[in-house]
Amino acid sequence: MSNDPADVLTDVDVTPYDALLLVSFGGPEGPDDVVPFLENVTRGRGIPRERLEEVGKHYHLFGGRSPINDQNRDLLTALRADLAEAGIDLPVYWGNRNWDPYLKDTLARMAADGVTRAACFVTSAYSSWSSCRQYRENLWDAVEGLEGAPRLDKLRHYFNHPGFAEPNVDAVLAALADLPDDVRDGAHLAFVTHSIPLSMNDASGPPEQGGGAYVRQHLDVADVITRRVAEETGRTHPHELVFCSRSGAPHIPWLEPDVNDHLEKLHGDGVPAVVMVPVGFVSDHMEVIYDLDTEAMETAAELGLPARRAATAGTDPRFVAAVRDLLVERATVERGGEVARAAVGSTGPMWDRCPRTCCSNPRAERPALCGSDPVPAYAAATVPGQAVVVA
Ligand SMILES: CC1=C(CCC(=O)O)c2cc3nc(cc4[nH]c(cc5[nH]c(cc1n2)c(C)c5CCC(=O)O)c(CCC(=O)O)c4C)C(CCC(=O)O)=C3C
Ligand SMILES: [Fe+2]
Known part of the structure; x- marks a missing residue:
């Protein structure tokens, strides 16, 4: 990433963060996991039974095991090495929407470890309810009612990084x-x-x-x-x-x-x-x-x-370094500093906090973290300490 201007202009100060959280989808790790995993994914979604049986077969073709968790383990290893090499001493946690380690358990562990504020990197690069806002709802669910929950910030969309x-x-x-x-x-x-x-x-x-x-x-x-x-x-x-x-x-x-x-x-x-x-x-x-x-x-x-x-980004060192770049960028922003935000194409760099009406939930409005939403009054009491910025 040496020709990336953001690398030159930012430093390795990552305060106010004391952790990085990798947020992902999760997948089954053996044949017995397949049905419960599919139930987690499709709860309340009206997916026809035939489609679920069909998708179950895809997993069983590969021994009932999705590669996604191992790929996230590899990404964690690569991220830890990259951060260490850059002189950033920051614990990296991992939590999923649909399978162990579940976000709720990870957030409880982070709270127990004394983490106060974490940047979240989601393994999904684009805007939509499924690929963005649903993860933000999942983060809400994971901190709801959790004593001493860390404050969470979602790193910006990176499809054009x-x-x-x-x-x-x-x-x-x-x-x-x-x-x-x-x-x-x-x-x-x-x-x-x-x-x-x-x-x-x-x-x-x-x-x-x-x-x-x-x-x-x-x-x-x-x-x-x-x-x-x-x-x-x-x-x-x-x-x-x-x-x-x-x-x-x-x-x-x-x-x-x-x-x-x-x-x-x-x-x-x-x-x-x-x-x-x-x-x-x-x-x-x-x-x-x-x-x-x-x-x-x-x-x-x-x-x-x-x-x-063609291959996916996976653990390409440039992709791993992009996660660090986004982390350092956001930390700088949260400290009130100026940043050069790396982006290619015509969209321009994406926002740090999703606008309130962005990527609405197709079924019913639910509270979500990391947006510019005011926390709904009915839920504010259950999630103390989260960032609330009204656009
Ligand atoms: C936009 C998008 C991404 C990309 C962004 C991101 O990465 O998040 C994504 C990723 C993934 N989707 C995955 C698996 C599944 N997605 C399903 C169902 C659905 N996906 C949807 C959208 C997306 N999905 C939607 C609108 C549904 C309908 C139900 C609903 O409204 O939620 C179902 C149910 C069965 C089926 O009908 O296919 C499964 C099993 C896995 C894990 C793979 C593994 O195990 O290796 C991954 C990474
Ligand atoms: Fe999906």
Whole structure:
């Protein structure tokens, strides 16, 4: 990250924070975990039983174990090493929405350890209820009623941080290089992310900005990656944004096209090859190893369409350093200092606190931490000490 201006302008003072908290989704670690995990994920969500059985099969294909927890363990190890090397002495905790270690247990341990204020890094880079506000609701739930709970700040969205974009650029270059010589130049880049209901995309970001932030943010970083790849190869590969892992009831519209339908279309149009770029995900969890590496790769093979899947950011040192950069940046801001915020593309750096109306909950309004929301009167008493900033 030596050419990143934020590295030069900031120092390694991370006060007022005395911990970093890695916040993630969680996944099952063995066959017996699969059903309880799926129940945790889908509680109250109206996901049809057939869809759950289908998704259960995906996990059982891999021994009932998702790779996501091990990937977070690797990220923790890498983060601790990176912070230590930068001279930052800060404990790093980990808590999940849907599986052990649960956020509630982690927050209780942090309180017992005397942590007073933690920065939260969420393994989800974009705006939407599922990818942002739901995590903020989960943080609320985790501190509610907890004596001595640390105050929590969520680090800003990082889909357009160079430390996230650049590993994706290199991954696309590597995937292109791996395609047969005679089809490489004509390859399309299919940027892939998790589908969400159209209504959830419409409600993503602040309504004053017209909603639709989820898709807009993906399109922005996909443009950046495509242009950076063109700088390296001298060729602008046509690119599209497509979706995987559609869930929910069939009559509810979700973002399309599905990646498999897209591969069929490319093939029908005579496109000679494709690189799938899972830009919506930060590591190779189940959506990537099943929906892309298994299902979409099978579709491509049946079509006879040469396809490669680009790597996710994972523990790329630039991505790990980006977490530190975001931490140091936010600490500086909280101390009242000036920062240079690293961002590529046309969106610009994202806010530190989500606006009150951002990414509304599709079912019912729930209290959430780390926004500019005033804490609702009915809940304020149960969550002492949290940041309350009215926009
Ligand atoms: C936007 C988004 C991300 C990306 C941002 C982020 O990373 O947070 C994401 C990530 C993930 N989603 C995951 C797993 C699942 N998601 C489900 C269901 C759903 N996801 C949704 C959205 C997203 N999901 C939505 C709108 C639903 C419908 C139900 C609801 O409204 O909540 C279901 C239920 C079964 C099904 O129907 O698929 C499962 C099992 C795993 C773990 C993988 C592993 O185990 O390796 C990860 C990282
Ligand atoms: Fe999901």
